[in-house]
Amino acid sequence: MPMKPKKKLLDEAAVARTVHRIASQILEHHPDPATLALVGVHTRGVPLAKRIVKVLESLGAKKVPVGALDITLYRDDLTTIAANPVVKETTLGFSVDGRMVVLVDDVLFTGRTTRAALDALLDWGRPARIQLAVLVDRGHRELPIQADYTGKIVPTTREENVEVRLKEIDGEDAIWVMERDHA
Numbered sequence: 001m002p003m004k005p006k007k008k009l010l011d012e013a014a015v016a017r018t019v020h021r022i023a024s025q026i027l028e029h030h031p032d033p034a035t036l037a038l039v040g041v042h043t044r045g046v047p048l049a050k051r052i053v054k055v056l057e058s059l060g061a062k063k064v065p066v067g068a069l070d071i072t073l074y075r076d077d078l079t080t081i082a083a084n085p086v087v088k089e090t091t092l093g094f095s096v097d098g099r100m101v102v103l104v105d106d107v108l109f110t111g112r113t114t115r116a117a118l119d120a121l122l123d124w125g126r127p128a129r130i131q132l133a134v135l136v137d138r139g140h141r142e143l144p145i146q147a148d149y150t151g152k153i154v155p156t157t158r159e160e161n162v163e164v165r166l167k168e169i170d171g172e173d174a175i176w177v178m179e180r181d182h183a
Contacts, residue, residue: 003161003178009136010155010174015166019048020152022133023055025149026102035128037065037099040118042088044106045069047168048135052104053056067092067101106164108134111143125157136175138162166174 010018025127030036033056040049046068055120070088103117115134121130133149138156154162154177161178 002181003163003182005176006160006179007163007177008174009177010058010154010175015135015173015175018135019051019131020038020055020132022135022149022151023052023059026131027056027059028063029131030100032074032118033061033100035063035099036061036102037067037094038102038104038133039067039069039092039093039096039117039121041074041105041113043088044072044166044169045104046165047166049104049132051101051102052102052133067094067095069109069117069120071113071116071120072077074119076112076116090120092124096121096127098126100129100131101127102131102133104133106166107162108132108137108145108147108150109140109162111141114145115143134163137163159179 006182007158009154038049040046049066053064056064068091070090072087079104101121105113108114118130131148134147137147137150137153140158156162160179163176163178166175167173
């Protein structure tokens with residue numbers, strides 16, 4: 001069933017402030033980010049991770065590596081999402097072994113995407129620690145997963161969706177709550 005916008009949660013300026021706040025929190029917990037790396041989960045977690053790294057570096061952090069992680073083949077709903085799922089490229093130009101890795105995603109919902117991301121990341125090595133940063137936590141967890149850094153907590157119903165739009169992909173920065181269009 002098609003979805004329609006219900007409520008705009010964040011505009012472009014609010015998205016930028018939220019990303020800055022997440023980066024500040026990460027830097028607060030990692031005052032010496034020499035072993036820190038950020039890994040964005042495709043699709044919107046990748047530009048978010050790059051934005052967070054840009055803010056970290058503007059706040060004085062030395063070069064923080066950033067990577068992109070595809071979780072398609074690690075999903076537990078792979079057979080239901082598409083007959084021919086599109087696999088994107090995982091690009092990690094660094095070793096995750098012994099690093100403090102922050103996984104970055106746009107929305108935390110059931111926790112299943114994060115579980116798949118953890119499985120995919122661990123195939124690349126053994127980080128010292130893995131943390132999770134999300135732009136929006138909408139609740140309804142099915143797995144015991146919690147974000148370490150959260151931009152906004154948004155209570156939703158299961159019938160609603162949270163849609164994150166980013167300039168790099170969608171041409172604008174905004175976060176919307178979407179509802180089913182019963183028309």
